[in-house]
Amino acid sequence: xxxxxxxxxxxxxxxxxxxxxxxxxxxxxxxxxxxxxxxxxxxxxxxxxxxxxxxxxxxxxxxxxxxxxxxxxxxxxxxxxxxxxxxxxxxxxxxxxxxxxxxxxxxxxxxxxxxxxxxxxxxxxxxxxxxxxxxxxxxxxxxxxxxxxxxxxxxxxxxxxxxxxxxxxxxxxxxxxxxxxxxxxxxxxxxxxxxxxxxxxxxxxxxxxxxxxxxxxxxxxxxxxxxxxxxxxxxxxxxxxxxxxxxxxxxxxxxxxxxxxxxxxxxxxxxxxxxxxxxxxxxxxxxxxx
Amino acid sequence: xxxxxxxxxxxxxxxxxxxxxxxxxxxxxxxxxxxxxxxxxxxxxxxxxxxxxxxxxxxxxxxxxxxxxxxxxxxxxxxxxxxxxxxxxxxxxxxxxxxxxxxxxxxxxxxxxxxxxxxxxxxxxxxxxxxxxxxxxxxxxxxxxxxxxxxxxxxxxxxxxxxxxxxxxxxxxxxxxxxxxxxxxxxxxxxxxxxxxxxxxxxxxxxxxxxxxxxxxxxxxxxxxxxxxxxxxxxxxxxxxxxxxxxxxxxxxxxxxxxxxxxxxxxxxxxxxxxxxxxxxxxxxxxxxxxxxxxxxxxxxxx
Numbered sequence: 001x002x003x004x005x006x007x008x009x010x011x012x013x014x015x016x017x018x019x020x021x022x023x024x025x026x027x028x029x030x031x032x033x034x035x036x037x038x039x040x041x042x043x044x045x046x047x048x049x050x051x052x053x054x055x056x057x058x059x060x061x062x063x064x065x066x067x068x069x070x071x072x073x074x075x076x077x078x079x080x081x082x083x084x085x086x087x088x089x090x091x092x093x094x095x096x097x098x099x100x101x102x103x104x105x106x107x108x109x110x111x112x113x114x115x116x117x118x119x120x121x122x123x124x125x126x127x128x129x130x131x132x133x134x135x136x137x138x139x140x141x142x143x144x145x146x147x148x149x150x151x152x153x154x155x156x157x158x159x160x161x162x163x164x165x166x167x168x169x170x171x172x173x174x175x176x177x178x179x180x181x182x183x184x185x186x187x188x189x190x191x192x193x194x195x196x197x198x199x200x201x202x203x204x205x206x207x208x209x210x211x212x213x214x215x216x217x218x219x220x221x222x223x224x225x226x227x228x229x230x231x232x233x234x235x236x237x238x239x240x241x242x243x244x245x246x247x248x249x250x251x252x253x254x255x256x257x258x259x260x261x262x263x264x265x266x267x268x269x270x271x272x273x274x275x276x277x278x279x280x281x282x283x284x285x286x287x288x289x290x
Numbered sequence: 291x292x293x294x295x296x297x298x299x300x301x302x303x304x305x306x307x308x309x310x311x312x313x314x315x316x317x318x319x320x321x322x323x324x325x326x327x328x329x330x331x332x333x334x335x336x337x338x339x340x341x342x343x344x345x346x347x348x349x350x351x352x353x354x355x356x357x358x359x360x361x362x363x364x365x366x367x368x369x370x371x372x373x374x375x376x377x378x379x380x381x382x383x384x385x386x387x388x389x390x391x392x393x394x395x396x397x398x399x400x401x402x403x404x405x406x407x408x409x410x411x412x413x414x415x416x417x418x419x420x421x422x423x424x425x426x427x428x429x430x431x432x433x434x435x436x437x438x439x440x441x442x443x444x445x446x447x448x449x450x451x452x453x454x455x456x457x458x459x460x461x462x463x464x465x466x467x468x469x470x471x472x473x474x475x476x477x478x479x480x481x482x483x484x485x486x487x488x489x490x491x492x493x494x495x496x497x498x499x500x501x502x503x504x505x506x507x508x509x510x511x512x513x514x515x516x517x518x519x520x521x522x523x524x525x526x527x528x529x530x531x532x533x534x535x536x537x538x539x540x541x542x543x544x545x546x547x548x549x550x551x552x553x554x555x556x557x558x559x560x561x562x563x564x565x566x567x568x569x570x571x572x573x574x575x576x577x578x579x580x581x582x583x584x585x586x587x588x589x590x591x592x593x
Contacts, residue, residue: 184391187361190379192405192456206395283395283436 062253071257074242085242085254089261096227096238097265099155103162104223111167111219112212115174120181120204132171140165140222141229148234158230158238165226166219173215177208210284213277220273224266239265304492305382305459307335307358311367314353322585327353329517330367340486340493342507344500344546346554350518351496352464358494359385359462371460381405384453384491386463390445392437398424398448399433405456423451427481443474450482454489461486461493468498479505483531500550504542505532512549515556522549 025033044064050056051063058066077086117124118132143164144157151157181204189203190196231240239258246254314328327350335341343351356362357369360379369376371383379385392401402420411419424430427447437445446466453461466482467475483506486493497503503510504526512522524546528538 182391184387184389185393187359187379187385188387188391188393189404190361191359191381191383191385192452193381193408203393206393209395283397283438 060252062256067253067256067260070251070253071260074254074257084245084249085251088242092237092239092242093261093265096231096240097269099158099162099230099235099238100220100223100227100269103159103227104166104220106159106163107166107170107219107223108216110163111170111215112174115171115215116178116200116205116208116212118171119175119178119208120200129175132168136168136172140226144229144233147230153234153236155235157234158227161230161234162223162226166223169218169222170212170215173211173218174208177211177215178204180211181207209281213273213281217270217273220269221266224262224269228262303459304337304490305371306337306373307333307460307492307494308370308373309333309335309354309358309367310370312354312357312364312369313366314350314357314362314364316353319589326517328357328364329519331513331518331520332367333511333520333523335492335494337492338490340495340506340508342495342497342503342510343513344497344503344510344550345513345518345521346515346550346556347498348516349513349553350516351513354518355385355462355464355494355496358460359383381409381456382458383460383462384456384458386446386449386453386461386466388465388468390437390442390449392445392448392452394437397434397436398429398440401437401448402452402455405452409456419455420451423455426485427451441474442470443478446470446478447481450485454485454491459492461491463493463495465496465498467502475502480531482506487530500543500546501534504528504539504546505534510542510546512546513553515553521553 028036048064051058051061051066062070071089073083074085074087075089077083079087114128114132118128119125140161143161147157147160147164151160185203185207186199189199194202227238228240228243231238232244235241239261243255243258246252246258309331312328312331313326315324315326317323318325331350331354343354345351353362357364358371358376360376360383363377376383393404396404399417399420402423403416406416406419407413420433421430424433427450429444429447429451432440432444437448440448446469449466467478470478479502486506495503495506507526510524510526511520512524513519514521524542526542528536528542532539
């Protein structure tokens with residue numbers, strides 16, 4: 001937040017973690033930091049206490065320590081035929097992330113193109129909008145049987161589902177962004193000599209960028225939802241698959257570990273998108289009310 | 291393009307405008323009916339002239355300006371630039387908007403260079419020209435800033451020089467200083483006068499302010515309330531720069547203010563009731579309620 005602070009801290013702190021902490025502390029201050037950590041820490045403590053004091057059956061609800069333990073083995077444990085999950089974490093994370101990436105990339109390219117065109121050209125709107133609006137109300141999970149039927153228990157089904165699911169919010173948001181192009185900006189561009197055929201790239205697209213990014217963020221969230229659903233039901237491998245298998249073996253500790261894994265992945269990918277957003281929309285930061 | 295060859299300021303040709311019996315109606319979304327905005331406006335504007343359109347709100351000043359810019363087409367009559375009909379917007383007619391209409395995603399320098407680059411001016415030359423104009427309005431050092439980081443007065447300066455940079459024949463200005471504070475407004479008026487004297491473009495300037503009109507114009511055109519026609523054209527034969535406190539200035543102020551007040555009063559006169567409002571066969575209440583709901587949902591009416 002404060003540039004001077006950040007530079008000062010860089011001199012004191014050498015390691016990445018210490019730098020990170022000194023930044024967090026200098027940004028929030030100890031008091032706010034403590035207030036923010038209070039509730040999560042309290043909940044964790046309560047959970048641990050409930051498990052160790054015997055309020056709940058530990059084989060039914062495992063303690064946080066047990067979850068961490070299972071998670072650790074899932075990540076770093078040796079591959080073994082006796083523990084199906086041991087050492088598979090990286091592979092599964094990679095599988096899920098790859099599916100999200102491919103599906104989301106297809107949805108982004110198609111969604112931005114179609115959305116901006118619908119929002120800007122009336123003829124394209126007449127042509128495509130009924131189709132988009134007609135398919136949009138179908139819940140994404142309702143596509144699952146159709147997708148597995150068409151693609152089989154293979155990658156295609158998962159990618160199809162993810163691409164479809166994140167396509168719609170992106171389309172809607174991009175359409176909105178292109179529609180909202182300020183009339184005077186279009187007029188100004190024409191007045192300054194922009195040929196009407198170039199308005200789309202010169203004015204409409206940049207002015208729709210904030211909306212486009214909003215759509216991408218929503219779409220990415222949905223992509224993570226759908227990767228879990230499709231891995232539970234339609235494809236092998238991935239975090240959703242691990243979660244479902246853990247459910248069948250009644251391994252609550254692994255289920256919880258998989259949930260936290262998903263949360264982490266969603267957070268990281270959203271942060272990456274935000275970073276890109278800040279890069280491209282530096283001009284927009286001041287317009288947003290804070 | 292006749293850039294940078296002879297003088298520090300480009301001295302391109304100044305255009306002549308002829309407006310011949312221009313008529314324009316538009317559909318008023320709020321009232322849901324056709325409104326006659328301009329009813330047969332005829333006016334000639336000489337090259338290098340500074341002409342102001344003055345009139346009560348809604349008299350069609352901006353509509354007339356939009357027709358000259360090529361943003362709107364007249365329903366009848368025509369507008370000519372140097373004898374050719376105006377059909378669409380183009381860089382021979384620079385427009386300065388009230389809301390600046392700078393591209394928020396481009397920095398100040400890129401905004402000034404935008405028009406030049408669209409005309410195919412090389413990057414180096416565009417940079418040179420933009421630097422010159424930025425210096426002229428005291429914005430050197432702000433090249434890398436984005437529009438939202440600048441004050442209203444600074445933004446309007448950028449909007450002004452972005453148009454001057456493409457060296458148009460005509461400058462069309464739609465209440466350009468209406469959104470800035472009074473002090474900035476006075477400064478901008480002085481700057482505009484100075485720039486106009488240096489470049490000698492034809493300027494058509496729309497404003498609500500009588501003082502602004504007298505201070506800047508060669509001729510002030512007073513328009514009537516809707517439908518807009520030209521009520522009076524007054525040459526302001528005062529030497530420049532003008533002193534707004536002088537007796538002669540004051541005389542113009544009194545005359546023009548009187549002309550406008552008569553028209554403004556018409557705007558606020560009670561509207562003749564529509565047949566639809568008090569018709570003998572008024573629709574039943576539920577239908578009226580549905581109609582009102584429909585209008586509310588489509589944003590034509592507030593509840």
